[in-house]
Amino acid sequence: MTVQVTVDGRPTKVPDGATILDVLRGQDIDTPTLCFSDNLTPVNTCRVCVVEVEGSRTLVPACSRVAEDGMVVSTATDRVRHSRRTVLEFLGSSVDLSVAPNVADWMDEYEADTNRFGPNVATVDQPVKVQDDLYIRDYAKCILCYKCVEACGVDAQNTFAIAVSGRGFEATISTEFDNRLPDSACVYCGNCIGVCPTGALMFKSEFTMRRQGTWDESAQTVTETICSFCGVGCSLELYVQNNEIVKVLSPLDHDVTSGHLCIKGRFGWEHIQG
Amino acid sequence: MDLRLLPDAPTDPERAAVDGLLGSPGSSWEGAVARTSLDDRIAHGGSEARNRRHLLLPALHTLQDAVGWISKGGLNYICQRLTVPPADAYGVATFYHLLSTEAQARAMAYVCDDIACRGRGAEELVADLEAELGPAGEGVEATWERSPCLGRCEHAPAAYFRIAGDIPARESWSPVDSESLLAWLRRETTTLSQPDSAPQVDSGVEGLRLLRRVGTVSPGSLDSYREHGGYAALGWAAERGPEHVIAEVEASRLLGRGGAAFPAGVKWRSVAESPPGARYVICNADESEPGTFKDRVLMENDPFALVEAMTIAGLAVGAEQGYLYIRGEYPYAEETIGIAIDQARAAGLLGEIDMSGGFRFDIEIRRGAGAYICGEETALFNSIEGYRGEPRQKPPFPTQSGLFGKPTLVNNVETLFNVLDIVLEGGEAFAATGTESSTGPKLFCLSGDVATPGVYEFPFGATLEDVMEAAGGVTGELAAVLVGGAAGSFVGPDRIDIPLTFEGAREAGLSIGSGVVMPFNTETDFGDITRRIAAFFRDESCGQCVPCRVGTTRQEEALARLTNEAATGTELELIDDIALAMRDASICGLGHTASGAIQSAIGLGLLS
Numbered sequence: 001m002t003v004q005v006t007v008d009g010r011p012t013k014v015p016d017g018a019t020i021l022d023v024l025r026g027q028d029i030d031t032p033t034l035c036f037s038d039n040l041t042p043v044n045t046c047r048v049c050v051v052e053v054e055g056s057r058t059l060v061p062a063c064s065r066v067a068e069d070g071m072v073v074s075t076a077t078d079r080v081r082h083s084r085r086t087v088l089e090f091l092g093s094s095v096d097l098s099v100a101p102n103v104a105d106w107m108d109e110y111e112a113d114t115n116r117f118g119p120n121v122a123t124v125d126q127p128v129k130v131q132d133d134l135y136i137r138d139y140a141k142c143i144l145c146y147k148c149v150e151a152c153g154v155d156a157q158n159t160f161a162i163a164v165s166g167r168g169f170e171a172t173i174s175t176e177f178d179n180r181l182p183d184s185a186c187v188y189c190g191n192c193i194g195v196c197p198t199g200a201l202m203f204k205s206e207f208t209m210r211r212q213g214t215w216d217e218s219a220q221t222v223t224e225t226i227c228s229f230c231g232v233g234c235s236l237e238l239y240v241q242n243n244e245i246v247k248v249l250s251p252l253d254h255d256v257t258s259g260h261l262c263i264k265g266r267f268g269w270e271h272i273q274g
Numbered sequence: 275m276d277l278r279l280l281p282d283a284p285t286d287p288e289r290a291a292v293d294g295l296l297g298s299p300g301s302s303w304e305g306a307v308a309r310t311s312l313d314d315r316i317a318h319g320g321s322e323a324r325n326r327r328h329l330l331l332p333a334l335h336t337l338q339d340a341v342g343w344i345s346k347g348g349l350n351y352i353c354q355r356l357t358v359p360p361a362d363a364y365g366v367a368t369f370y371h372l373l374s375t376e377a378q379a380r381a382m383a384y385v386c387d388d389i390a391c392r393g394r395g396a397e398e399l400v401a402d403l404e405a406e407l408g409p410a411g412e413g414v415e416a417t418w419e420r421s422p423c424l425g426r427c428e429h430a431p432a433a434y435f436r437i438a439g440d441i442p443a444r445e446s447w448s449p450v451d452s453e454s455l456l457a458w459l460r461r462e463t464t465t466l467s468q469p470d471s472a473p474q475v476d477s478g479v480e481g482l483r484l485l486r487r488v489g490t491v492s493p494g495s496l497d498s499y500r501e502h503g504g505y506a507a508l509g510w511a512a513e514r515g516p517e518h519v520i521a522e523v524e525a526s527r528l529l530g531r532g533g534a535a536f537p538a539g540v541k542w543r544s545v546a547e548s549p550p551g552a553r554y555v556i557c558n559a560d561e562s563e564p565g566t567f568k569d570r571v572l573m574e575n576d577p578f579a580l581v582e583a584m585t586i587a588g589l590a591v592g593a594e595q596g597y598l599y600i601r602g603e604y605p606y607a608e609e610t611i612g613i614a615i616d617q618a619r620a621a622g623l624l625g626e627i628d629m630s631g632g633f634r635f636d637i638e639i640r641r642g643a644g645a646y647i648c649g650e651e652t653a654l655f656n657s658i659e660g661y662r663g664e665p666r667q668k669p670p671f672p673t674q675s676g677l678f679g680k681p682t683l684v685n686n687v688e689t690l691f692n693v694l695d696i697v698l699e700g701g702e703a704f705a706a707t708g709t710e711s712s713t714g715p716k717l718f719c720l721s722g723d724v725a726t727p728g729v730y731e732f733p734f735g736a737t738l739e740d741v742m743e744a745a746g747g748v749t750g751e752l753a754a755v756l757v758g759g760a761a762g763s764f765v766g767p768d769r770i771d772i773p774l775t776f777e778g779a780r781e782a783g784l785s786i787g788s789g790v791v792m793p794f795n796t797e798t799d800f801g802d803i804t805r806r807i808a809a810f811f812r813d814e815s816c817g818q819c820v821p822c823r824v825g826t827t828r829q830e831e832a833l834a835r836l837t838n839e840a841a842t843g844t845e846l847e848l849i850d851d852i853a854l855a856m857r858d859a860s861i862c863g864l865g866h867t868a869s870g871a872i873q874s875a876i877g878l879g880l881l882s
Binding site: 044143166184 | 280346359360361362363365368369667812813814816817818821823824825826827828831832835844848851852854855857858860866
């Protein structure tokens, strides 16, 4: 079954159930996303992927809205550009996006001016939580995209160590009563790090090297291998700098992992360098 | 789920409170103190335990009511009983204003400092409480906090207050004086003189419909309700059957009175015709729009009518279970409706209903915990289900996938009240009242600078001026009227001839929303009023989507600069840009409407 949609004036047929984002990607229309990930259920909270759909009073999120037969979608209207630009300005003025991939390019593309709200505006600035040797939580960089909560919960790990707590601008990702991570239900699978779009969750190794000024992505190589800790066969991407592993990811499109790992695959590499 | 609990144990009162709601635990898996040999062989948990998650908010209320806050041990015990991860439960508990996860005085007063109470004694009350009890939240035995609108605008200033304990006390009162309030908080008195809150319900016209029993029927008596014609409508509906009822609702062209003005018949038909299986009826009584108090007046004074109307809705759409979601700040209305439900059940008018072949329908009350956003229907579903009250993306719409993922009919209290007359008179006759596109009667909540604040009923078609005249006219010289509440807009004195119909308001670029009509005279400090509205939306944004979470904050900041003479010249453009992004890109109506009042005040020159 297919449905016919029109995107920026061009009619196209897409499979039934495809989202607008699927359609846009199929047409090579660059669409910014932050809270979306291929291995998680769309939560459509960041609203940076919004598009205009004929007949809809408001803009709609491309990531979660399923394409319907006859739908007429526009991605480059003034309204779309305004909302995307303003959302980027909202985030840039309240959150530290300095290590978030792609965001600087989108800021340029949408001509976002993150200083326009004035010098003394509320931010989510706060101290970094360094509570163990494996990863850090820097919620000054958190855009509250819910991805880590999803990865910790029903979408991957089913551990439920973290959730959104509080409300509104004060809402934050937290363990129960903000308990220290080692005292929480966290099993250190690191799947939250794997999905974090802004570097708020980061390997301790990367965090330390960034602080020391030695983190250098241009000097890093990526080695694909299979995790040898058990027989599941998880694919690993070892990021190596100066002959040392500095972080480990798994490809999102891998049949076995969908990008997710366990503590052994994610952090067991330290034994290699022990 | 690998449920990892906290090491903290509940105190005896905490355990007793939770067991009082959930019953004693069936095994040590659910938190029984003694471990039996059977527990070693049979594990209890799984989906059966997880299916009780919807009891999370009632359980949190129970702890808050019993001990005054939600401790680690208490939360942990609830988590064990309901198989909810502690982080998740903490996220829910911290979502609501009326729940505290930090130790708090047992006696707590929430003082309304919102737009209707502001300038009518709220600040004096706050000053007295601060002098006697110390800064907000800090008193040991008794303390106080500021609160958004408490829905008692006809008698400002208002307060909601409670004392935690084995027999918790909750009161809502207006007008409240600090002397009586302090005496109550200090337990020097347990009874308040019954507040002078007999609602002013009046109308410039003959033949009240929605309000006709208010003040004449005895709210606590089913017999009295029957003497006033009660349950005739259900009898008719049961006799004719669901299709007839829905046809009459369609013929009435009734539009929802909660603010969105959606055709009720479309919803009813859609839920009734959904595939076989469970479906629900929800009455949205989370009346929290600043300046709105009509639903409270209806529920406190004519509760059986709501019970009857919900039962008709259940019959019509084939639902066996109804929920009444009422805001936590309405203790009297909650109690009154609870008594009505009990009496109706005892009389066979709920539960197994023995009418024309018999059908099943029952109503459960769910109490909100201080969150304006939970009046948004999908946030309301999440709240009942035991999740954070965050709105869901639509589609799917509630009539397809609502509460617990089942087709759900959600109607506001006032909308449901109309159903009784629609059934009794017929939809056509009902539609003869009002205008072509806005049929039937409408309640308006008059407060602010009017001589006689209260709830007023008019057939659709009355103008803004008519409605204000009925309330004795404006006190002082009119500067502007806030129509539709904080989510509405200001209207200037030159436009009070606007007919308060859905189409009339739309043509004028307004929304009548929940029926708030709040005039302000020329003495008003509109900078102060609009800053309070901006703060309201910043406080009440759930925080889920970026445009609303950050937008309401940036709006408040820009407005503060604009009105405090710290303007840099960019504020007006900023406010417009923020508003457009919130209106276009937010998930729900809160973000969509968070700028309307402020932009309209600027447009009328009220802030210059």
